[in-house]
Amino acid sequence: xxxYTIIGKRMxxxxxxxxxxxKAKFTADLxxxxxxxxxxxxxxxxxxxILDIDxxxxxxxxxxxxxxxxxxxNGTKWGVFAYTRDQQFIQVEKARYIGDEVAGVAAxxxxxxxxxxxxxxxxxxxxxxVFDPMEAMASKTELIHEDFPDNINVHVNIDTGxxxxxxxKAYYVREDTFVAPEESYFQAEPYAVMARxxxxxxxxxxxxxxxxxxxxxxxxxxxKIPLHKVKIKKVAIGGAFGGRSEICPADYICALLAxxxxxxxxxxxxxxxxxxxxxxxxxxxxxxxxxxxKDGRVLARETTCYMDGGAYSSTGPIAASVPFLSMEQAYRMxxxxxxxxxxxxxxPIRGMIRVHGRGFAAGLDTQLDMIADHLGIDPVEIRLRNSxxxxxYTSTKSFVSSCAMDETILKAVKKSGFKEKWGKLPPFHGIGxxxxxxxxxxxxxxxxxSQSFIKFNEDGEATVMSGVVDNGQGNDNMLVQIAAExxxxxxxxIHLVSADTETTSSDxxxxxxxxxxxxxxxxxxxxxxxxxxxxxxxxxxxxxxxEKLAARNRLIFVxxxxxxxxxxxxxxxxxxxxxxxxxxxxxxxxxxxxxxxxVKNPYGQMCEAFSFGTTIVEVxxxxxxxxVDVLEVTAAQDVGYALNPLVxxxxxxxxxxxxxxxxxxxxxxxxxxxxxxxxxxxxYKLPLACDMPKINNIIVESVDPxxxxxxxxxxxxxxxxxxxxxxxxxxxxxxxxxxxxxxxPDKILLAIKEKNEKNQS
Amino acid sequence: xxxxxxxxxxxxxxFEVFAxxxxxxxxxLRDELDLTGSKESCGEGVCGSCTVQMDGRPVxxxxxxALEARGCKIKTVEGLADGxxxxxxxxxxxxxxxxxxxxxxxxxxxSADALLKENPEPDEKTIRKALAGNICRCTGYAKIVxxxxxxxxxxxxCPDCKTKE
Numbered sequence: 001x002x003x004y005t006i007i008g009k010r011m012x013x014x015x016x017x018x019x020x021x022x023k024a025k026f027t028a029d030l031x032x033x034x035x036x037x038x039x040x041x042x043x044x045x046x047x048x049x050i051l052d053i054d055x056x057x058x059x060x061x062x063x064x065x066x067x068x069x070x071x072x073x074n075g076t077k078w079g080v081f082a083y084t085r086d087q088q089f090i091q092v093e094k095a096r097y098i099g100d101e102v103a104g105v106a107a108x109x110x111x112x113x114x115x116x117x118x119x120x121x122x123x124x125x126x127x128x129x130v131f132d133p134m135e136a137m138a139s140k141t142e143l144i145h146e147d148f149p150d151n152i153n154v155h156v157n158i159d160t161g162x163x164x165x166x167x168x169k170a171y172y173v174r175e176d177t178f179v180a181p182e183e184s185y186f187q188a189e190p191y192a193v194m195a196r197x198x199x200x201x202x203x204x205x206x207x208x209x210x211x212x213x214x215x216x217x218x219x220x221x222x223x224k225i226p227l228h229k230v231k232i233k234k235v236a237i238g239g240a241f242g243g244r245s246e247i248c249p250a251d252y253i254c255a256l257l258a259x260x261x262x263x264x265x266x267x268x269x270x271x272x273x274x275x276x277x278x279x280x281x282x283x284x285x286x287x288x289x290x291x292x293x294k295d296g297r298v299l300a301r302e303t304t305c306y307m308d309g310g311a312y313s314s315t316g317p318i319a320a321s322v323p324f325l326s327m328e329q330a331y332r333m334x335x336x337x338x339x340x341x342x343x344x345x346x347x348p349i350r351g352m353i354r355v356h357g358r359g360f361a362a363g364l365d366t367q368l369d370m371i372a373d374h375l376g377i378d379p380v381e382i383r384l385r386n387s388x389x390x391x392x393y394t395s396t397k398s399f400v401s402s403c404a405m406d407e408t409i410l411k412a413v414k415k416s417g418f419k420e421k422w423g424k425l426p427p428f429h430g431i432g433x434x435x436x437x438x439x440x441x442x443x444x445x446x447x448x449x450s451q452s453f454i455k456f457n458e459d460g461e462a463t464v465m466s467g468v469v470d471n472g473q474g475n476d477n478m479l480v481q482i483a484a485e486x487x488x489x490x491x492x493x494i495h496l497v498s499a500d501t502e503t504t505s506s507d508x509x510x511x512x513x514x515x516x517x518x519x520x521x522x523x524x525x526x527x528x529x530x531x532x533x534x535x536x537x538x539x540x541x542x543x544x545x546x547e548k549l550a551a552r553n554r555l556i557f558v559x560x561x562x563x564x565x566x567x568x569x570x571x572x573x574x575x576x577x578x579x580x581x582x583x584x585x586x587x588x589x590x591x592x593x594x595x596x597x598x599v600k601n602p603y604g605q606m607c608e609a610f611s612f613g614t615t616i617v618e619v620x621x622x623x624x625x626x627x628v629d630v631l632e633v634t635a636a637q638d639v640g641y642a643l644n645p646l647v648x649x650x651x652x653x654x655x656x657x658x659x660x661x662x663x664x665x666x667x668x669x670x671x672x673x674x675x676x677x678x679x680x681x682x683x684y685k686l687p688l689a690c691d692m693p694k695i696n697n698i699i700v701e702s703v704d705p706x707x708x709x710x711x712x713x714x715x716x717x718x719x720x721x722x723x724x725x726x727x728x729x730x731x732x733x734x735x736x737x738x739x740x741x742x743x744x745p746d747k748i749l750l751a752i753k754e755k756n757e758k759n760q761s
Numbered sequence: 762x763x764x765x766x767x768x769x770x771x772x773x774x775x776f777e778v779f780a781x782x783x784x785x786x787x788x789x790l791r792d793e794l795d796l797t798g799s800k801e802s803c804g805e806g807v808c809g810s811c812t813v814q815m816d817g818r819p820v821x822x823x824x825x826x827a828l829e830a831r832g833c834k835i836k837t838v839e840g841l842a843d844g845x846x847x848x849x850x851x852x853x854x855x856x857x858x859x860x861x862x863x864x865x866x867x868x869x870x871x872s873a874d875a876l877l878k879e880n881p882e883p884d885e886k887t888i889r890k891a892l893a894g895n896i897c898r899c900t901g902y903a904k905i906v907x908x909x910x911x912x913x914x915x916x917x918x919c920p921d922c923k924t925k926e
Contacts, residue, residue, distance in 0.1 A: 010920055012855045019863030020851040022798020022838035026864060029797035188802050188810060188864035188898050238800075238864030239898050271803045472862025472899050646858040646921060653901030654861065661901075681803040681896065689892040689902040 005552055006485040007709055010646040013477040014491055015236075015470065024236040027192035027206050028268050035194070036065055038257050038267035039113040040250060041103040041120050042277065043095030046129035046346035046674030047144070050094055050122060053103060058119040063112035066260040067120065068104045068253065078218050078247060083599075084154070084313035086145050087349075089222065089252035094127070096144055096311035097346050098675050099276040104253035106265045131674050133285070133306040133343035144311065144344040153309050154316040156340040158324065158602050160395050163337040166300035170291025172374060173300075178288070178363025180741040182308065182669040183281040183662075184679075185353060186686055189238020190274040191248060195255040196264035202229045203255055208237040209499070210245035210471055211509020213447060216501045218247040219255060231502040240471035241658065242352035243279040245511045246314060250277075275679035279351030280669065282319060282342070283308040286360045288367050296375050296382045299334040303327070305360055309342040310349040316342045317598035318442060319350065323357025326720055327364055328395045329437035329610045330405070331386045336395045346674050354716060355659040358723040359741050362664065365434050365724040366737050378422055379433050379728065380413050388437060388612065390702070398606040402704035402712070404638035405612040409435060411698045416616040416634040428621045430733025434724020435614045440713040441514035441607035443596050449589030450519040451505035452526040454483065456582035460554065460569025461493040462530070467507025468519035469499040473715070474647040475515045479523050481643060482708065486527030487534075488551020488568060505587075513713040516643065517609060518588050521708040525586030533582050537575045538566050590706070608706045613637035613717025615725035617660065621733045623752055626745030628665055628730055635718045636698035641710035649697045651715030656695050660722030661687040664730075664742050767831055771796070772840030780827040787811045787822035790837060798838035798867045802896075809895030812868035813837045819875040819894075838867035841874060849913030850874055857921045859908035861899035869895045873909045885910060 018024040055067040070092030079085030090101050103120050107113035128141035136144070136151040144151055167173055193207035203223065209215050212232035220227045237244070250267050257265040269277070284307050291300040303324060309316060320340040328336065355361075372382040388394075390403040412433070413419060421431045441448070453465040464483045470476040476496055484491045497503050507522075508514050535546035538556040542549070542564055550559045557565035575582050593604025616634045621627070635652045642648050666685035670677050678684045703710030723741075730743045736751040764779040771794070778793045790796040790813070799822055802810035806824040813822045814836040841848045850873055853859070860866050869892065876883055876891040883891065888909045889902070897905060907919070915922035 010858075012858065012921075013860065015863070016855040016860040017847070019860045019866050020838075020847065020854050020870060021842055022796075022867045024863050025797070026800070028801070029791075031795075186896075186898055188808070188862060188896070189800070190802060236864075237862060238802075239862040241898070271805070472864075474861065650858050650861055650900055650904055653903040654899045655901070657901035658898070680805060681807040682805055686896050686898065687901075688896065689906060690889040692889075692902050695901065695903055 004485055006481050006491065007643055009644065011477065011481060011491065011644050013474050013647065014480050015476050026189055026236045026238055027194055027208060030194050030206055030235065030266065032196060032264040035264040035266055036106040036108060036261060037110045037113045038104060038106050038254050038265040039117050040101055040253055040267065041105070041117045043098060043100040043102050045095055045124055045126055046098050047127040048095050048124035049127060050091060050102065051125055052123040054121040055103065057121065058105060058116040061112065061116050061119060063108040064105060064116045065108070065263065066106045066257050067116065068256050068260060069102070072256060076222050079313050080246065080315050081317060084316050087312040089249040097348055099348055100311065101249045101253060104257055106257040106261050129346035129674055131345055131347060131671065133308045133345060136343050136345045144346065148344060151344040152341055153313055153344050154320045154342040154599060156317065156320045156338065156599055156602060158336070158338040158396060160335045162335040163300050163302055166335045167291045170299050171294045172371065173289065173291040174367065174370065175287060175289035176363065176367050176739060178286050178359045178366065178739045180284055180359025182283045182350065183353065183667045184275050184669065184684065185241045185243040186681065186684065187239035187241065187243065190271055191250065191269040191278050192267065193248070193251050193254045194264060194266040195258045197259055202231055204231045204233060205251055205255060206233045206235045207251055208240065208244050210240045210469055211511050212469065212499050212501045213467060213506045214245055214509050214511065215247050215251060219252065222252055223255065232500065234499040237471045240510060241354040244471065245509055246351065248278060271681060272679040276348050276676055279314060280310070280348050281353035281356065282350040284357060284359045286363050288364050290367055290371065292371055296372060296377050296385055298331065298386050301333050302337045304339045305341070307340065307342045308345050308347065308350065310345060310347045312349045314349050314351045319352060319356065321598050321602065323360035325606065326361065326436055326438055330388055330435055330612065332388060332392065333395055348676065354719045355663050355723050358663050361436060361720055362724050362727040362741055363739065365728060366731060366739065369728055369731065370737050380409060380418060383409055383433065383435050387435065396606070397603045400610055401706070402609060402640060402702040403612055404700045404702035405435065407700045408612055408614040408636040408638050411700060412614040412616045412634045412636040415696050415698060416618065416632065418616055421618065428623050428733050430729045431616065431618045432725050432728025432732050433614065433616045434721040434728055436717050436720035436724060437610050437612045438513055438713050438716040438720060439607045440517045440609040440611060441590055441592070442512040443592045443594060443606065444508050444512065447506055447508055448592065449587055450507040450522040451585060451587035452522040453585045454526045454530045454583060456530070456572045458573060458576060460567065460572050461495065462487055462489060463495045463497060464523060465497045465504050466519055466523050467499065467504040468515050469510040471510050473651060475510065477647065478516055478520055478643055482520050482523050483527045486524055487531055488556060489554060493554065513716055516711050517707050518590055521588035522586050524708045525588060526584050529584035529586050530582060533584060534568060534571050538571045541566055541574065609640065609704045609712035611638055611713035611717045613721045615656070615660065615718060615721040617725040617729040619729040619733050621730060621748060626748035628743065630661065630693040632694050632696070633660065633722070634696040634698065635722065636700055637714065637717045638700040638702045639714035640704040640707045640712035641701050642699045643709060643711050645699060648699055648714050652697045652718045653695050655715050655719035656722045657687045657692060659719035660726040661691060663723050664726035666742060668742055767828060769830055769835060770833065771835045772837060782828060784827045785823055786813065786825040786827045786830050789827040790822060796837050796839055800864055800867060802864065809872060810865050810868040812871040812895065814871055814875055817875060817878060819872045838870055841870060850877060850909070853908040853912035856923055857904050857908035857911065859900065859905040865895060865897045869897065869905060877909070877912060882914060
């Protein structure tokens with residue numbers, strides 16, 4: 001047992017009270033005096049040259065205050081990387097997907113703004129469009145971006161050497177292709193942004209932002225104003241799941257309208273806009289070729305993946321790498337070759353999503369099950385024979401320090417009764433296992449670290465400043481827990497100022513699963529530094545050395561003689577009387593290989609820690625309807641150390657819903673000529689309360705040597721492995737290895753029918 | 762469209778507002794009365810984020826015209842607590858970790874509150890059915906279902922139930 005008082009406890013979240021009272025303010029809830037309504041005119045064509053835009057009729061409409069088009073911009077192209085700058089915030093020359101931004105309007109009310117959109121006349125010349133990556137690569141028509149030949153946006157090539165030789169040595173080799181279409185985030189909150197320029201000409205922006213510092217830089221570039229004049233403000237965020245870290249063109253358009261009108265402007269997306277014009281998950285076609293020895297150990301693997309990236313780069317190089325990286329972290333491989341192609345198409349932009357590469361990951365595990373089947377080994381055994389171990393280096397040369405992959409497998413197997421059930425369940429009743437690993441951080445250059453400031457107020461309470469974002473996962477509470485633990489205060493004594501570019505230092509944002517590991521760590525160090533200052537003063541009063549002191553429950557006391565104590569409030573006041581304010585800073589920068597680069601050099605230390613997860617799923621399939629009834633899910637993850645089991649369980653359960661129940665059974669987009677035909681909640685099937693099975697959560701702790709209190713990424717390894725577990729269970733139930741996801745009733749019925757026909761012949 | 766003056770009974774207080782015949786109850790609550798606890802997420806009656814109660818019944822305020830709500834007792838999330846004192850259900854949501862991003866929470870609470878008023882000890886299946894019209898993308902619903910089951914009804918085995926003194 002630990003001696004922590006607040007860390008490790010099932011502490012209800014500090015932000016919940018405002019949320020259950022309806023007091024928490026999300027962007028759409030905000031209002032400023034004189035505020036105008038902004039709307040965006042979007043391209044109705046998938047690929048079209050913009051010949052002319054006539055805004056005169058819109059501008060003449062009473063109540064319209066401004067119209068902006070590409071002509072109002074300086075034409076700057078934005079991109080996450082220098083080599084992926086391909087997106088203008090308002091298109092100047094051509095539109096590249098149905099929904100691309102063409103113009104913006106600010107008006108006195110929504111009705112007027114919508115009317116004005118219709119009055120903007122855009123003359124287009126339609127161009128041939130491409131809607132799938134294979135077609136896009138082969139296309140001889142006008143490229144989507146002229147400087148990207150064959151419409152290939154990013155090509156990631158990783159090769160550890162000896163792949164072909166090891167295939168020669170392999171006892172058994174097989175090659176299989178797996179496909180999955182696009183999926184979407186469907187955050188509860190539709191995207192919204194409110195912007196204004198204040199009396200000092202500073203740009204203030206409120207929006208659901210996963211990374212304030214990731215947003216301020218492109219806005220500073222686009223408006224050519226210094227970073228300190230861009231204030232991205234904190235507001236409650238209604239979910240992100242990877243889709244809200246980057247700048248959204250609406251942020252810029254809203255700010256531009258605010259600048260032009262001199263008034264605050266708010267843009268609220270419709271549900272359709274949130275689906276089409278933020279980000280989506282990539283559609284992927286993945287071929288895994290795997291060679292194993294007689295015992296099922298992987299000697300060689302070659303994976304080729306084609307990703308439908310949509311019209312612009314977004315986080316292209318990262319997106320083209322992460323599915324592979326999750327695989328190479330989870331499993332040992334003698335040698336591996338990877339070719340990941342992210343291809344431009346005339347479809348909405350794809351970004352990072354909670355289960356990035358569901359078809360990729362589920363395919364890999366399906367193939368592992370096929371190999372085990374061939375060799376007569378059970379699915380658990382083949383995973384244990386290939387699982388990542390502590391002290392290993394991954395194929396791309398990242399050292400893995402803490403790793404309890406095997407423990408997650410064994411505990412999930414025991415809890416679910418896998419061994420007793422495997423091979424013994426009646427027809428159409430199945431069980432399956434998936435395992436995965438997720439990065440705790442990406443190399444993010446100058447934005448890879450976080451810094452925190454803490455100041456004590458004269459009442460003995462503290463203000464903590466940190467750039468960390470809370471998208472809904474509980475990061476605010478995590479920071480408060482850490483600060484309270486280290487300072488010896490109660491959580492209610494901490495006031496958190498976060499996710500605000502004016503007052504907080506640069507931080508990776510809620511990006512790459514690193515908020516606790518880096519941002520939480522920075523708060524921990526700042527709080528320790530602050531505590532040292534308190535102890536110095538208290539030591540004089542209590543007449544002992546500072547090393548003999550501890551802080552808890554608003555008191556500083558002598559460890560060996562707890563009766564000897566002084567309140568923290570008193571210590572702060574004594575310090576002030578001695579001309580010293582009590583404050584401190586602390587920062588944390590993970591030791592990663594700064595030379596590692598997604599495309600040019602994908603080798604070296606990726607991050608300091610990796611999480612590992614196993615999900616086991618038990619299902620029944622109705623052979624008449626193809627409907628899957630999920631009986632029970634057991635999710636186990638090595639989280640390093642559980643800072644708050646209550647919050648962690650919520651992450652596990654949400655991951656099962658999005659990665660497994662939704663991601664593997666019902667969620668996918670359908671298209672007609674580049675138009676998404678199910679962008680709404682009515683058509684896109686999200687899991688409901690009545691759909692969800694019983695979930696057993698198993699928290700495994702490997703206590704990472706670098707993580708704060710030993711903590712690392714928590715939750716996403718479950719989202720990933722849930723996808724694999726669900727597909728494995730369905731395959732097991734129907735006796736067909738499925739290669740197209742999600743596993744909808746039509747696919748299941750077809751698979752059963754084909755199997756029956758094969759058996760009869 | 763021309764606005765007319767109507768009186769709405771919201772959280773046991775009368776409010777006089779001007780509403781057009783095509784204004785939804787949600788628009789009037791949020792835009793005219795600054796009761797922004799009720800949220801718009803899908804705008805087409807699917808997600809349940811805008812759920813309020815009319816005469817104790819959960820309704821989608823995005824599909825209800827403001828004019829239809831005349832003469833009904835309307836309750837929104839802002840009316841669940843008694844001043845600063847939270848209802849058992851609200852406390853239970855906090856204690857059981859049923860709130861993550863919090864955007865669906867108000868609607869979820871209004872559906873659950875209506876259920877509990879009708880059936881103070883619903884079983885799990887009943888709760889899941891009653892909440893089937895409220896979409897949550899964060900939680901996987903497990904903690905929400907638990908929070909509703911244990912609201913005002915603390916269980917000994919539950920590590921998150923607070924037993925009231």
